[in-house]
Amino acid sequence: MQNFDYYNPTHIVFGQDRLAELDNLIPSDAKVLVLYGGGSVKRYGTLDKVKANLGARTVLEFGGIEANPKFETLMKAVDVVKAENVDFLLAVGGGSVMDGTKFVALAANVESDHSSILFHGFEPVPATTAVPLGCIATLPATGSEMNAFGVVTFNEQKYPFTSPLVYPKFSVLDPNFTFTLPKEQIANGVADAFVHVIEQYLTQPVNAKVQDRFSEGLLKTLIEEGPVTYQDNDNVEARKNFMWSATSALNGIIGVGVPQDWATHMIGHELTAMFDIAHGRTLAIILPSLLRARKSHKHAKLVQFAERVWDLTDGTDDEKIDAAIDKTESFFNSLDIVTKLSHYGIDETGIENVVTNMEKMGLTHLSETGDLTLDIVKDILMAAK
């Protein structure tokens, strides 16, 4: 196991009908800006319920944060925070709204050059203050409700950023708010959470037994509860397990002390930025091809994945690995996610454009060992054609 630091101060408020506790979770004298997305939280009454539980606090609203939130949109929220002296941000929505709110929290305390927040990659943004924020998470997927990461689109590129200052003070995870989600968003969320786990698990082995077993437990739970949640809108218990799996997949606990390989995300981000394919879906397209291309590199952990997650104990190691990758792809397909680029109108020219763009972005040596070069990226994409 590698040396590690773990720190995660977010207070999770999990379960049905917890909104009344907002009154204790937000300072009583706070001026609150509620941030949300395309309006479904308004349409389905979630926003009214949230506001009803904010008591006598002054509450402002900022709607219209789009999927893959844009720098320009978020800067409008920053203007509101500054002009109105807002001192608490409340994100009501999925990963895009939560990520966007984290950006606003940092940018509102910066005087100029706000886009530079996005140019530090996975190193902490050099900020010393941020507006405190809380989340009402309506879509289990990204884990943003319990981590210090965000992704924002700037000049049609997706940029990750992180700062310990943007850990949510609290996140309310109420399965009731997920019942109105379009079905394909559940599928995307399951795929997103599944790939989050894989990227911290299917790497070079370092004998981190707790982390490995936690990861395997999350994968098994997603395999069991993801399809149930996708098919059956009334199964609250499956939904709770799915939600807690998604949060646990990216709150740091499975990633401590182990190498991490975020190549699937890096390639997926390009597909979203260039072709507007939903994030979770891009990951499901890339992952099976990436695993096939990296079979020898990931050999030891792929065997473990086959045996422990998919219960494949017969055959040679290579046969187990092939079967495990096939089962992973079938799992995505069972959620009605097509894992072929052609389905999304992307041909060889499109693939070449992705590779060219990644080169421009400097994404030339992916994976935890830095040996996933752009010729391999091209092979992966061609195999997913």
Add this chain to the structure above:
Amino acid sequence: MQNFDYYNPTHIVFGQDRLAELDNLIPSDAKVLVLYGGGSVKRYGTLDKVKANLGARTVLEFGGIEANPKFETLMKAVDVVKAENVDFLLAVGGGSVMDGTKFVALAANVESDHSSILFHGFEPVPATTAVPLGCIATLPATGSEMNAFGVVTFNEQKYPFTSPLVYPKFSVLDPNFTFTLPKEQIANGVADAFVHVIEQYLTQPVNAKVQDRFSEGLLKTLIEEGPVTYQDNDNVEARKNFMWSATSALNGIIGVGVPQDWATHMIGHELTAMFDIAHGRTLAIILPSLLRARKSHKHAKLVQFAERVWDLTDGTDDEKIDAAIDKTESFFNSLDIVTKLSHYGIDETGIENVVTNMEKMGLTHLSETGDLTLDIVKDILMAAK
């Protein structure tokens, strides 16, 4: 899954040779009181290493915190904190030192009636401030390094207490500090961590799949790495996995949203208070008998435990359960822990005294369902005779 809150702000600093980071972890102007136990941290040089990394800060020392720390001893540390205006507490030791330091942190900000801190059970102590504290954990076992609990002995009874104010600001977990531990303390630590998991896992099922699988992962890791750590003082990697299992067993993550049955601890505390048997050892004595007495009550989860943790798939449910409990007892025995009360000089009269004492303490309805009465406690103890 039940509704739950999860909040744990402790910063974990895990791995070898991390002491130099103390300088960043403690405020540079802090007046630090270093608290420790019987002197082994002094004898083996740990204390000198810690002090060397505290730079120009004023550092005071308070040694002599005994196993199962006593109220009277800790009040002497409280006097030092008050007289010297100490503003940071640094615990260097195992569970007793960390628990005791948490008590000091709360008691130092109270003017009178300090023992009342101990009379709130598992409800938070009604305090509003505490002296901040950090830990250098030298014994993986209690989980105190990453939770808000402590146990202190007052009038020869053990009293648990909790407050979010006593989460350590940080805990350094360096396997190097465990190499000088007496072998039986490793055994006790493995047993303690194992039983911590069991008490959050072997309860009434609520379909909490993530928590169940995390618990099973910790149990399997303890089964694999506990005996290796016990036998082989040089296996750093096994020791790291054992340490992280022990911390993860009681940092809250496996206990969210599930019922918890702390009956083994409640009975074990009496054995320690009355007969001075090491805490972990008392748990190993009680648990197998308790599980046998509660077979029908815990039926569903015991079958799951047998199948998933001990890989027992043949036979009837009852046969699997019996085999799993036997294997659990053998596991403790393999660590040279004798699981019979007679070995510790406790006969039927002693057992009757334990039951009488528990009645006096009001511990008459244990377990998550409150139906583990004192006649069952007596049966459990008699079966462990």
